[in-house]
Amino acid sequence: MSRSRKSLTGRIWPNATALVLFVVLVFPVYWMFNTAFKPSGEILSEDPVWFPTSPTFEHFKTAVNADNFWTLVRNSVTVTVLAVGISLLLALFASFAIARMRFKGRKGIILTFMIAQMAPWEVMVIAIYMIVRDADMLNSLIPLTLFYTVMVLPLTVLTLRSYVAAVPKDLEESAMVDGCTRTQAFLKVIFPLLAPGLMATSLFGFITAWNEFPMVLILNKDAEAQTLPLWLSTFQTAFGDDWGATMAAASLFAIPILLLFIYLQRKAVGGLTSGAVKG
Numbered sequence: 001m002s003r004s005r006k007s008l009t010g011r012i013w014p015n016a017t018a019l020v021l022f023v024v025l026v027f028p029v030y031w032m033f034n035t036a037f038k039p040s041g042e043i044l045s046e047d048p049v050w051f052p053t054s055p056t057f058e059h060f061k062t063a064v065n066a067d068n069f070w071t072l073v074r075n076s077v078t079v080t081v082l083a084v085g086i087s088l089l090l091a092l093f094a095s096f097a098i099a100r101m102r103f104k105g106r107k108g109i110i111l112t113f114m115i116a117q118m119a120p121w122e123v124m125v126i127a128i129y130m131i132v133r134d135a136d137m138l139n140s141l142i143p144l145t146l147f148y149t150v151m152v153l154p155l156t157v158l159t160l161r162s163y164v165a166a167v168p169k170d171l172e173e174s175a176m177v178d179g180c181t182r183t184q185a186f187l188k189v190i191f192p193l194l195a196p197g198l199m200a201t202s203l204f205g206f207i208t209a210w211n212e213f214p215m216v217l218i219l220n221k222d223a224e225a226q227t228l229p230l231w232l233s234t235f236q237t238a239f240g241d242d243w244g245a246t247m248a249a250a251s252l253f254a255i256p257i258l259l260l261f262i263y264l265q266r267k268a269v270g271g272l273t274s275g276a277v278k279g
Contacts, residue, residue: 032254035247036060043243059248066234066249068223076210076227079141083148084205087156088198090149095160096186100172110161117154122214129218139222147215152205159204163197164190199264207257228253 035043037055063069097103098110132143167190175185213229220226232253235245 029254032247033251035243036251038244040244059242059244060252062242062245063235063249063252066231066245068226069231071224072226072228072231075141075225076229079145079148079227080206080209082145083152083209084202086145086149087152087205088202091153091156091160091201092191092194094157095164096190098157099161099164100169110158113154113157117158121151125214125218128215132219139220139225141225143219144216144227148209148212151212152208156201156205159201160194160197163194167193203260203264206260210257 034050034052036059037057038049038052039054039056039058042049042052098106128143128147132138132140135143137143171189172182172185175189176182180188211229212227216227217230232246232249235242235249
């Protein structure tokens with residue numbers, strides 16, 4: 001077999017595998033949006049309808065007109081943005097200290113963050129519920145925001161630590177020689193170079209907090225204090241699940257994540273890659 005033919009064969013298999021994986025991963029998303037635009041008769045048809053013959057927005061109207069929809073949108077946006085913002089602020093200083101400074105217990109702190117990232121949060125549900133109940137903060141967004149912050153923080157710190165470690169110390173030292181304090185050197189030199197890492201961690205934090213379901217189900221029983229993930233389970237009728245409205249609601253729920261991922265895609269992938277292999 002000639003070298004060119006071997007090279008062609010070597011390219012075909014990876015591309016074919018990537019195409020198959022793409023179809024497998026994207027098909028559920030396509031089917032969700034496809035079902036959201038189908039008339040009810042086509043959704044329950046015995047033969048699959050690959051493209052809606054008469055696209056309709058009725059299911060989206062049903063979803064948007066559901067009780068407390070805009071209140072739940074506000075709740076989800078509030079807890080997600082606050083959790084991501086607080087975790088990024090804390091992680092910036094923590095990652096800088098871990099990456100640049102040498103102090104007693106440093107390795108133990110890194111190990112603690114790794115364990116916290118791997119530990120299943122579900123095992124602490126009862127303890128968290130009792131603490132929030134005793135503090136008389138059930139049906140409040142404050143405990144949710146704090147929980148989401150703690151849930152996102154470990155990976156945020158570990159990712160930014162690796163990214164800070166990848167920035168040459170010479171840049172920081174040069175700024176300090178020119179008269180900057182350590183804090184000024186961090187803000188003026190290192191911080192601008194952390195944009196890809198910040199994009200990656202903020203995207204991860206947004207997805208994690210936006211999709212979280214069990215904790216809000218346990219802590220917030222009041223319908224007006226819940227978030228959008230619980231709202232997705234409410235579309236039922238006397239005849240069973242309203243699949244059209246459910247898929248429309250799921251589409252609306254997924255759109256912010258899709259838009260954010262498209263906007264941050266290049267920098268987020270670069271940040272995750274750098275954070276994974278450096279440091």
